[in-house]
Amino acid sequence: MPSLPHSFQQQRPTLVTGFKRADAPSAALVELYNARAILAAPVTAYGKRLGVLLVYAPRAPVFASSDLELIQLLGDHVAMTLENRLLVDEAAQVRAREEATRLKEDFLSSAAHDLKTPLTGIVTQAQIMRRRAQRDPSAPPDPAGLERLLEQSQRLKSLVLELLDVSRLEHGSLIGERQQVELAALVRSVIQREAALWKRVKLRADSSVVAELDAPRFEQALINLVENALKYSQPPLPVIVEVWCDDGEARLSVRDEGIGIPAHDQPLVFERFHRARNVDDRRFAGMGLGLYIARGIIEQHGGRIWVESTPGVGSTFFVALPVLDAVAEPADTASEQVIQ
Missing domain, CATH: 3.30.565.10 (Histidine kinase-like ATPase, C-terminal domain)
Incomplete structure (x- = not known):
């Protein structure tokens, strides 16, 4: 049915009559409505070709030019509706990306801060213990210093495990035997x-x-x-x-x-x-x-x-x-x- 593609390619409404049902874009609809004519109008918004609007009729229209103008108006309305929907979806995607970026930045800032705190404690305590050992290699161990070192190491370990748990959770593999x-x-x-x-x-x-x-x-x-x-x-x-x-x-x-x-x-x-x-x-x-x-x-x-x-x-x-x-x-x- 060559006239229907022309409606999309040439961007003008088209009336098709005298076609074989087997050649129609949807033989089931032609059979259902006993269609004898098909009106087609391009669906285009801001120069973007979105598709073709088809109207099946049981007989050829008496005032074909008026009907073609009407279906073109309908096609333009469909195009605007689709374009508005696309704009809404794009805006939602932009907002979602912006929110994801904000959350990622907040997380990186928070994670860096939380990981830095125990790391700073570990490095500082290790430096103190090293200076003491250099001054007096025979000095006894510092139990309080070792306890602080262990405490900050455990805190760092818990933060890292928490991050690993997020990965396991998102893969559905966090829960074991019950x-x-x-x-x-x-x-x-x-x-x-x-x-x-x-x-x-x-x-x-x-x-x-x-x-x-x-x-x-x-x-x-x-x-x-x-x-x-x-x-x-x-x-x-x-x-x-x-x-x-x-x-x-x-x-x-x-x-x-x-x-x-x-x-x-x-x-x-x-x-x-x-x-x-x-x-x-x-x-x-x-x-x-x-x-x-x-x-x-x-x-x-x-x-x-x-x-x-x-x-x-x-x-x-x-x-x-x-x-x-x-x-x-x-x-x-x-x-x-x-x-x-």
Whole structure:
């Protein structure tokens, strides 16, 4: 059907009649509408050829020139609609690229700062120990200096592992073998292990809740949530961890009485590199990965995580997981553990 390509090539409306159905651009539509004529108009915006608008008619139009003018108007309207859509999509892509660039720059700045701090401590302490050894090779070791060196090395290691975890998370390979875990017992063991730094943490658990977890990874998510709560709340305000069963799910919450999260930041707090706008980077160090990793761990366990927060009042992070078993204990055996 040569006239239809001409409509696109010569950029003018075309009327085609007396064609064979098999030669039509869409034989099924010709059959469906019993078409005897096809009107074609180029779809072009600002000199950019976008396509051809086809109209199938059961008979040849009586006023062909008027109908061709009308279909050309329709073609022009379609072209403007498509061009506007393309402009909107391009603008959205530009904004997305700008936001990605901003996040990348913020991350690199934050990562460089966070990595530089322990590295500076390690280098400084190593230089001090070297000067002491040069002055007096027979001097006894400096336990305090070695402890500072180890502390900063561990901090640097944790930052590097956090970056590696982001890569594993995005490849879906962060969670390993799972086993049945009693949730309150797991939380209690982490509190005892971190007792030196978690002096404000309280555990409340009024039921025995068992879930199938990769225990080390779930502990990592719990530590991220609790340390986040400790960071953004001041002593002696408590951080409360609660464990319970509700609506067939294992539930865990971490509540603080800290600075809170502005409403417009709450949907974004679990995004990579995002930090709420009320966070002072000079007071609160971090790369904005802790909550992102925590969400990934929870979701790869088949669970969900969300936050409720009021600025100046505090935040509560909730975790819901598929539960294997939930047996309520008698009231007198309900537990609360406080690390003083």
